[in-house]
Structures are given as structure tokens and as C-alpha cells.
Amino acid sequence: MQYGRFFFLMVIILVCVISIPAIAAEKQLRIICFGAHPDDAEISAGGAAALWVAQGHAVKFVSVTNGDIGHWREAGGPLARRRTAEVERAAQILGNTVQVLDIHDGELMPTLENRRLITKLIREWNADIVITHRPNDYHPDHRYVGTLVQDAAFMVSVPFFLPDVPPLQKNPVFLFSSDDFQKPSPFNADIVVAIDAVMEKKLDALTGMESQFYEGGALGSADLYPADPVKQQQRRDQVRKRFVDEFHRTATMYSKQLEQWYGPERAAKIQYAEAFEICEYGHMPSKEEIKVLFPFYK
Secondary structure (H helix, E strand, O other), X not given: OHHHHHHHHHHHXXXXXXXXXXXXXXXXXXXXXXXXXXXXXXXXXXXXXXXXXXXXXXXXXXXXXXXXXXXXXXXXXXXXXXHHHHHHHHHHHHOOEEEEOOOOOOOOOOOHHHHHHHHHHHHHHXXXXXXXXXXXXXXXXXXXXXXXXXXXXXXXXXXXXXXXXXXXXXXXXXEEEOOOOOOOOOOOOOEEEEXXXXXXXXXXXXXXXXXXXXXXXXXXXXHHOOXXXXXXXXXXXXXXXXXXXHHHHHHHXXXXXXXXXXXXXXXXXXXXXXXXXXXXXXXXXXHHHHHHHOHHHO
């Protein structure tokens, strides 16, 4: 009788132990991505976001400035509202949540107040993954968002920093989105994600941002998007092809990394990709942890 109970107990324990990885893998992941302007998060992580959302995970894009000087003809409140509407439409396509902060475009500074704000947003989202720009970039808003998020990488777990918002019990994985800047150090593609399955969604989300891409944003002109419908369609095709080429270039550039994650046979078929660098100030994940956080590799 005692042996029977012992055997039954061992079976229960074994079943529980075997089930633990499966349960961990099935946990809803929570990802928050900080872009400097309304369009940055969508460009850098729109494909991965759509893949996460398709698997039931929660993704939030935060534009840290409102983009209110990001056009050659418009500015101020009307432009900020237009750009907010553009990222809201993109969010409907990709499936993410979106928030645009009320900070003027071109005026973001890495202040203590803003560090608290970024820390608060990460804590409130209970993030497993945080994505942003690297702190070396051509645009001061990009640089300072990277700095603010990097500075929050430790503070999100410190109880008496911003004590009115509960600290995270586990430090998230902090990631930088890809860029081509070489100094003081080039981008390192630690994680590369195939986005072929959601490429059309990402293209639809980005090409819906007319103020930035068809009209050229802050450095555009009326010549880019003329009144002639035929020329307008040509411009639309041109913008779409530019994005197709950009994300194909990412897949080509990091083909070796794609092989490491997907295997040679699958990687050879991949046409489009997004790439991310792990920030060493957050949690440093193992390869197995990355496979849980990026469940697309299965």
C-alpha cells in the first residue's frame, strides 16, 4: 500500500516538473517599445509586434515625443494630432497598444523627471521586454530616448525610486533596435527575427503614415506628393519598395544570425527581418530564454 502511494506521488511530481517549461512558455509576454517619434517603434519593431500579438502576447508602442515639428508644411497641435492618428491606425493593423506622450518634438532631454516617467511606464506595463533606440544616433530625441530607457534598466527594480509605483520583481530584457551608426560602437545583431509572415501588415502600417513617408516629414516638400493621382500612386509604390528593400537588406546582412536561430534550411527562405541588440544593463537572457521571449523560432 505504501509503495503504491509512493509511486503515485512520484508520478504527480514528475508530471508537475515536466509541465513547468510548458507553463512558462505559455505565459503572456508583455513587450513595451519606446520610439522617439510617432513612427519609430513601428519601423524598428512593427513586424515582431505583429508576430507577438498573433500569439496572444501584449505589445505597447510609446512615442516619447508627439512629432509636432516633423513636417515641412505643418507644425504644432494639428500636426501632433495627425501623427497620433497615424500611429493609432498602424496599431489597428499590427494589434498593439499605442501611447503618444505630450513632449515637443526636438525638445526631449534626459532629465530626472523623464527618467521617472519612462520607469513608471515600464513598471505599469509589467514588461518582460523593453525595446528602444541605441543612445548613439543622428537625432537628439533618438539618443535621449535610448539614454532614458537605458537609465531605467536598473531603476525599474529599485523600490524607493518612484515608490508610488510598485517596482518590477524581475528586471526585463532591454533591447536596442538596429541602426547603421559605427561610433562609438557598431550595432550588434544578437537577435534577428524573420518577419515574412507579417511583412504586408507592417508595410500597410508604415505606408499609412502619409505625413512622414509620402510627404517626406520634416525634410520633404510639395513635389514629393503632387496632385496628379498617377504620380501619387508612383510615390506610394516608391515608398513601399523602399521599405521592402530596407527589411530585405536586414535579412541579407544578418543571414548568418538567422541561420543560428532558424536553422540553415528555414533561414535560406527568409526574405525580411528585424534585428535587436541586447543591452547589458538589463537582464541578460540565455539562448533558451530568448526562445521563450521570441516564440517565433519554434
